[in-house]
Amino acid sequence: MPPKNKKKDSEGDEAKFMRAARFGRVKNDLKMGFVGLPNVGKSTLTNILAGACHAEAANYPFCTIDPNIVQAVVPDQKFQYLVKTWMPPSVVPAVLKIVDIAGLIRGASEGAGLGNAFLSHIAAVDGIYHLVRAFDSDEVIHVDDSVDPIRDLETIQSELCLKDKESLSKVVEKEKDRVRKEKGLARSSDPPLGEIFQSAYDKCLQLIESNTPVQTYEDFSMGEVDIIRDFGLITTKPQIYVINMSKNNFLRKGNKWLPKIQAWVNDHGGGQIIPMSCEFEQELMDLNDDADAKQSFIQKCEEEVKAMGLSGPGFAVKSVVPRLIRAGRQALCLQSFYTAGPKEVRAWTIMKGTLAPQAAGVIHTDFERGFIKAEVANFDDFKALHNGEKGMAKVKEAGKYRQEGKSYVMQDGDIVVFMHNTTAPKKK
Ligand SMILES: Nc1nc2c(ncn2[C@@H]2O[C@H](COP(=O)(O)OP(=O)(O)OP(=O)(O)O)[C@@H](O)[C@H]2O)c(=O)[nH]1
């Protein structure tokens, strides 16, 4: 049995994602990666998310041999509002980097299929979209011959956990060597390890042996987190379960596997589940250049939903792509701030909790080095006050234009001008 989490019912999604990020890298260009069996739709969905045909998609296992990185534009109404306000010649939205990793199969952790190479590709991403096939199709071969998402979830999760088990055993041997050297003990001795190291190791091993991602465990101490961060485990990465259903199932918001998938995820530490349909999204995307055809496609889908006797806001026919991109960004704890002016409106990506000087450094390292202050307007204040003007005059009049210093923690959607001293000395 894995160690049990203490109950934290009141906790929102935000706090959960922040916790998942405790093991991650602190960077602004973090990547999500698609993980799953061959032929579950990873390349198809990567293409859809990128809005262009960057990755290959074919009915052939192992068609993706090199990891293929795409950039998905982050849907953002605040950004769109600023663009409409300023109408500048240059518009730069935030993007989420997504890696299309080739399919894993049973035994990958021991090198089966294109095994270990793919696992190293997974190690190189910061968060995982775990894509599971729940659609039937005689035309699309399933590597294990039948559609069974629970078996598939088990297969992939076991491979990730087996790989982590291997990493853990290397880590513990290395630590023992270090302690032996430190204490001048013989190579054959089995030295006791530090208390925090041992408890971190024991908890991780218990989780991994029960096929539960380490990331889902909530009650590690800060000391344990610091140690686990150096273990290099795959399952410390935040994971979102994406369920690829048929178009029909997607429209009726039901699939016989979904309750079982939900139960399986709950039994394995919990996590966000996003049901979607590549078939639906692909048909919709193919009509991107023809607004009328797109509208009539949606109408036709809505009629199908009605004909099934289903109605209400839960059955609205709309793309899940924006939600997928937002969820990926949220899982990586990324957020945007904006710079807006007559020449350019731009969204910049930072991690939650970033301080003003480091945010300035995302624009240019000189801005961080010579940081003086940030002039900040909250997006909602700007929208409520600017009265159609392309500038901050009205926001200033209302006393809502703030001067913030070095210790200011950037908030999602800040509109910022950084003041900096260009003659500040370079760091040695
Ligand atoms: N019917 C149906 N076919 C799909 C769906 N999603 C993907 N496919 C088809 O399944 C085949 C494999 O899709 P890919 O996106 O290449 O699969 P993959 O997961 O990237 O596979 P590997 O790269 O081999 O690991 C293609 O022929 C797709 O058109 C779906 O939702 N419904």
Ligand SMILES: [Mg+2]
């Ligand atoms: Mg592929």
